[in-house]
Amino acid sequence: MKKLLYIPAILLFAACSQPKDKKAQLTDLKKQQADLSAKISKLEKEVGTTDSVKSTDVAVMDVQKQSFTNYINLQGKIDAKDNVQAFPQAQAVITAIYVKVGDHVNKGQTLVQLDNSVLKQNIAQAQTQADLAKTLFERQKNLWDQKIGTEVQYLQAQSNMQSAQKQVASLREQSDMYRIVSPITGTVDQMDLKLGQAASPATTFIRIVNTDYLKVKADVPESYSSNIKLGDKVNVVVPDANDSLMAKVTFAGRVIDPSSRSFPIEIQLPGRKTLRPNMTVVLKIADYSKSNAIVVPINAIQKSENGDYVFINVNNTARKKVITEGASYGGLVEVKTGLNVGDKLITDGSTEVEDGDKVKVLQPGN
Known part of the structure; x- marks a missing residue:
């Protein structure tokens, strides 16, 4: 641009130094101007111009x-649908342990036996009395069928037999209280018992977990109460197991907890070997899609x-x-x-x- 400023000065100098015809002077100056413009253009192409625009x-x-799709992200925990503790119903010393942690057990199976030796003796005596009472009743019944004896004798023999049988049944029920029995079918997940240990209902237990039926439990903030309902699809991500699966909301609480301002939800999971109770999961619940x-x-x-x-x-x-x-x-x-x-x-x-x-x-x- 500075070079362009020199053009008028050159033209003025030429006009003053050469007393020619004005038309000739004008023609000469235009020729010089054209030559200078061509030279300037050539130099600009070779070295570039400082006024060029830079691009980003x-x-x-x-x-x-x-x-x-927009998702609500929540953190939850895997829990077993059946996760229970088996307690003894009486206080006594452990005399036998039939299972260990990791064993599969069935509902009603005896896991631990407590000392019930005194009850066993009482049951044996009561059973002897019940057997005698039954024999006497059967004989009295035969006589009564033959119209021998009185009705009072027959009814007394029947009452004695029934009373003796109830006594045996009561003692057997008491004896059953000296066992720890599995309330569900599942796997022994926690047990720290030893032979000779004194067991009591308040301190002794065995945890039984049914891992065939797992579920996720999570708390949902109150602000999402209108976005989550039964049957909603959920993407369950288990980071520790490097696994994910699709499931549905199987339970949604109707009451907001006043302290946490949230409500509980549950998602039933299919059985997988990679999933275990107490694993942390991330729940992705779609609340908007286009x-x-x-x-x-x-x-x-x-x-x-x-x-x-x-x-x-x-x-x-x-x-x-x-x-x-x-x-x-x-x-x-x-x-x-x-x-x-x-x-x-x-x-x-x-x-x-x-x-x-x-x-x-x-x-x-x-």
């Missing part, structure tokens, strides 16, 4: 419609007092577009207004440009 390197993506949404990366969006905006590439020029955001999940945001299918959204480099700046689109790998 950016990456772009084509705006397209796609499916978008099949033809315009979705952009969240890092392409900028914020200002006048609203959110993005930049698109129009003929290698950055153009600002004010947008309206919708739901966001997983680093993506639904754009409800402001973008159209086919727009070239500037992603990388969007924070380095202003409206109207020249941009250079980088090819993948550059």
Whole structure:
């Protein structure tokens, strides 16, 4: 540009130093001006001009419609549907242990025997009395059938027999209290008992877990009470097992806990060897879905007092577009207004440009 400033000075100097005909002078000066302009143009192409516009390197993506789903993320814990403790019903010394941790047991199976030797003796004596009472009743009944004896004798013999049998049954029930019995079919998960140890209902127990029927328990914040209901599909992610599966909400509490401001939910799980009680899981519950949404990366969006905006590439020029955001999940945001299918959204480099700046689109790998 400085060279262009020299042109009038040269023309003025030439006009003053050469007293020629004005038309000839004008022709001569225009020729000199054309020569100087050609030289300036040539030099600018060789060394570049200081007034050239610099462009910013950016990456772009084509705006397209796609499916978008927003999820509620919750943390839960795997629990066994049947997870119980088996207690003794009496206090006595352990005389036999029939199972160990990890053993499969059936409902009603005896796991531990307590000392019931005194009751055994009482049962034996009572059984002898019951057998005698039964024999006397049968004889009295035969006589009564033959119309021998009185009805009172018959009824007395019957009463004695029934009383003796009830005594035996009562003693056997007491004896059963000196056992620890499995209330469900499952696996022994916890037991720390030894022979000779004094067992009592308050301190002694065996944990039985049925791992064939597992469930997830979680607490849902009150703010999501209208978003979760029975039958909703849930993506259950188990980080420690490197596993995930789809399930459904099988229980949703109707009452909000006043202290935690949440309500419980449960999701029944299929039996898997990789899943164990007390594992931590992440629940992803879809609360919003759209099949033809315009979705952009969240890092392409900028914020200002006048609203959110993005930049698109129009003929290698950055153009600002004010947008309206919708739901966001997983680093993506639904754009409800402001973008159209086919727009070239500037992603990388969007924070380095202003409206109207020249941009250079980088090819993948550059």
